[in-house]
Structures are given as C-alpha cells and as structure tokens.
Amino acid sequence: NAGVTQTPKFQVLKTGQSMTLQCAQDMNHNSMYWYRQDPGMGLRLIYYSASEGTTDKGEVPNGYNVSRLNKREFSLRLESAAPSQTSVYFCASSVRQLYSNQPQHFGDGTRLSIL
Amino acid sequence: AQSVAQPEDQVNVAEGNPLTVKCTYSVSGNPYLFWYVQYPNRGLQFLLKYITGDNLVKGSYGFEAEFNKSQTSFHLKKPSALVSDSALYFCAVRDTLVAGGFKTIFGAGTRLFVKA
Numbered sequence: 328n329a330g331v332t333q334t335p336k337f338q339v340l341k342t343g344q345s346m347t348l349q350c351a352q353d354m355n356h357n358s359m360y361w362y363r364q365d366p367g368m369g370l371r372l373i374y375y376s377a378s379e380g381t382t383d384k385g386e387v388p389n390g391y392n393v394s395r396l397n398k399r400e401f402s403l404r405l406e407s408a409a410p411s412q413t414s415v416y417f418c419a420s421s422v423r424q425l426y427s428n429q430p431q432h433f434g435d436g437t438r439l440s441i442l
Numbered sequence: 443a444q445s446v447a448q449p450e451d452q453v454n455v456a457e458g459n460p461l462t463v464k465c466t467y468s469v470s471g472n473p474y475l476f477w478y479v480q481y482p483n484r485g486l487q488f489l490l491k492y493i494t495g496d497n498l499v500k501g502s503y504g505f506e507a508e509f510n511k512s513q514t515s516f517h518l519k520k521p522s523a524l525v526s527d528s529a530l531y532f533c534a535v536r537d538t539l540v541a542g543g544f545k546t547i548f549g550a551g552t553r554l555f556v557k558a
Binding site for chain 2: 331362367368369370372375385417419428430431432433434435436
C-alpha cells in the first residue's frame with residue numbers, strides 16, 4: 328500500500344525561485360493537509376482541504392498556495408522561495424476532517440533548502 | 443484556544459525499563475487525543491487515540507496511554523523499552539471547529555533515546 332506519496336524527497340532552491348510540492352494519496356480520503364516541521368516547533372499547518380474543491384488557510388499560510396487537483400492530489404506551491412521557508416514539508420490525509428476521531432496518515436516528507 | 447504541551451524535549455531510558463513520555467492538554471469540551479511516532483526521515487505514524495471510554499488506551503508496538511481528566515494529561519507509556527523505540531513522539535489534540543471541520547494541534551515533540 329502506497330498511502331501518501333510526496334515528491335520530490337529533497338530539493339534545493341535559490342531565493343526567489345518557485346516550486347511545487349506534489350502529494351497524492353490512494354486511500355480514498357476526503358481531507359488533505361500540508362504541514363511544515365521545524366526543530367522545536369512541532370508541526371504547523373500551512374493549508375488544508377477538507378474535501379475536494381475546497382481549501383482553507385492554516386496557521387502559517389503566508390508565502391504558499393495550494394491546489395486540490397482532484398480527490399487524490401493536493402499540491403503546495405512556493406511562488407518566490409525565501410530562506411525562512413527552509414523546512415521539512417509533510418502532506419497528510421484523513422478520512423474526513425469532520426470525523427475528528429480519525430487519525431491522519433502522513434507522507435515521508437520533502438526536505439527543502441532555500442539558499 | 444486548544445493547546446497541547448510536551449514538557450520534555452528528550453527522554454532517556456535503558457532498554458528493558460519502563461518508559462513514559464508526557465503530554466498535557468488544554469481544551470474546551472471533551473478532548474480527542476492522539477499519539478504519533480516519527481522515525482528518522484519518515485512521516486508521522488499513528489500510535490493510539492483517546493476519544494471516550496476506558497482511560498487506559500492500548501495502541502501499536504506495545505504502547506499505551508493513560509488519560510487523566512483531572513490532571514489534563516495523556517502520557518504515553520510502555521512497560522519495557524526497546525532500542526527500536528528510539529524516535530520522536532508527538533502528542534496531538536483536536537482543535538476547535540473551523541471551516542470544513544476540526545484541525546489537529548501537534549505538540550513540539552519529545553525525542554526518546556533508548557540505550558542498550
């Protein structure tokens with residue numbers, strides 16, 4: 328079972344470059360999420376999509392955009408990368424956000440460095 | 443606002459000894475609580491959850507967690523630690539209702555080192 332797949336696994340960008348992080352899940356989940364993980368700060372929610380066709384801002388949305396392409400795919404775009412966006416990015420999915428007793432399933436992350 | 447705290451950045455324990463990773467929470471209403479584990483270069487994996495019912499919750503890999511309402515705690519425990527349990531552990535709590543449903547708030551994480 329693939330679960331949640333993220334591409335690429337690693338990326339180095341220069342300041343000002345743009346990039347799209349891809350995420351796909353094969354569990355027929357309705358809700359998908361993008362987090363960033365920084366040392367000592369746990370996971371912070373960037374954007375989420377409660378269901379296909381909807382997206383909403385999370386805790387730290389500035390500098391990012393998202394697209395829920397279809398039920399399976401949820402991409403994260405950095406339009407003009409900044410060094411402060413150096414982080415590990417995780418995509419996650421869950422059955423349905425309203426079913427808050429259900430856990431989230433995570434991909435293995437994209438390690439992004441911005442020089 | 444809902445919040446979750448993991449008061450220890452790191453926990454060290456010898457293999458074979460019991461381990462405890464602490465978590466406290468602050469919520470309005472009934473808490474929905476989760477524990478996740480993260481191994482190096484991997485995403486978070488779900489371990490267990492408390493929604494309602496028995497205060498002692500059993501999960502994957504021999505882990506269990508004790509919900510204590512009066513102390514607003516949800517500590518993760520294992521009777522006998524293994525070296526392979528060394529990882530980063532996250533406590534999480536359901537946040538308030540927002541557009542589309544509930545979000546999850548994650549603690550900062552506790553790194554567990556199990557020494558052989």
